[in-house]
Amino acid sequence: MNWLDDFMVRAALAGLGVALAAAPLGCFVVWRRMAYFGDATAHAAILGVALALGFNLSIFVGVLAVALTMAVVVSGLSDRGHAMDTLLGVMAHSALAIGLVAVSVLGGVRIDLMSYLFGDILAVGRGDLVVIWGGAGLVLALLWWRWSALLTATLGSDLAYAAGIDPKREQMVLTVALALVIAVAIKVVGALLISSLLIIPAAAARHFAATPERMAMLAMGIGGLSALGGLAVAYRYDTPTGPTIVCVAAAIFATSSVAGLLRGARS
Template identity: 65%
Template sequence: MLDDFLIRATLAGVGVGLGAALLGCFVVWRRMAYFGDATAHAAILGVALSLGFSLPIPGGVLVVALVMALTITALSRRGQAMDTVLGVLAHAALAFGLMAVAFLPGARLNLESYLFGDILSVSKSDLALVWGGTVLLALWLAWRWQALLTATLNPDLAAASGIDPEREQLGLTLALALVVALSIKVVGALLITALLIIPAAAARPFARTPEAMLGLAAVVAVASALGGLRLAWVLDTPAGPSIVTCAVILFALGQIVARLRRG
């Protein structure tokens, strides 16, 4: 059954959507959108290094994303102006990555797939990587849920309860790097942050509890993946941008419904 590329693409989209939704709620709660953007842009540099040294691309992307995430975390602890630092690091990583890819023989032909994803070329090994990482992320969130939630909503209360907010932040940083590495083949480096933020933002007006928001975000993400693939098939458009477009449409519809309910 997995020999059909459309089935592999669908499973990959659902897997990445679930992983992004699980982490996206914390990205929205902690206002880490720019943080995620910088980490995602670093993925292109990871692709270039992987191709240059003949290493597995997900591994190279994960290492560079981790380095970027840890660098940002270290700078934030020193009281740097984070909006400026994130802007500089994000664009620097993207520029260096694009320049490095340009020097690699034959890499230019594949550059668009790394920027916007190429979900239709997902292999069985890619699928195993995506779902393995998503299951690992779900288990980690189930284990650290209460501590992460407390550290996110009230760091002082977390510290008083014996929870180390910085340790939870570090765990979230590592998880974000993992999601970036898993997502680059599906939606690409430029669209990963959108998949992290939009489903969570769409779910927020309708959720009364953090758990409900997580569940609704997962539903929106899966619906976006399925709808985006259908849209790409019907209109012959790139799959990655089509998935994000569906997520934006669901977000817009959700905002309209939320306003009507308030009115």
């Protein structure tokens, strides 16, 4: 029997693929305090699902197009001094609500909406694995290529300009990478939980990383452990897999936070 015929093997590979792509990108989300940015883009993914179903397109293409559009719009508005917390709240929840309504009124289309809200990793097929690992590979390659420039731009726009780096270009690189991660992750953890895999592993790694590179590597390890651990717990106790993965990540974050506090107290 081909080992990919086992649905648990496919689920484990899918979780690892998403975790490895999301974790290093999540470091930049944490460093730049862009959690709101990730939430707004992820919530818009449901609208991408609706458009893909309505126009008979690939779900990946629909979600990627809408996520990228939302990310570009949010990034552009953030440079114009708008009240971003209010504006992002309006855009994120409006896109989510419009997507939910659009999915509900699509004629002749049967869809498990919960799988797109909270993920359905156990239903991942071979084609999904190709998309997930292909997207993850693109994200990792993009971050590897622009790593130094992204770090410099993250430290400050003045420093970036002094080094001959355009911070707006680097922001666009992060925007594209974020849209790619959301497009490949929606099948695994769903639109409502994608931001968790971006933020929690990076936040957990922060307590034990002396360099940005080490933080990214630790975040990837924590993300992979969360995916595999959450999958095992969900299988053992018959709980929803996507939320369980996030719960395991949250438990690791809580443990790392306590360990970091204890280490700080001793020093």
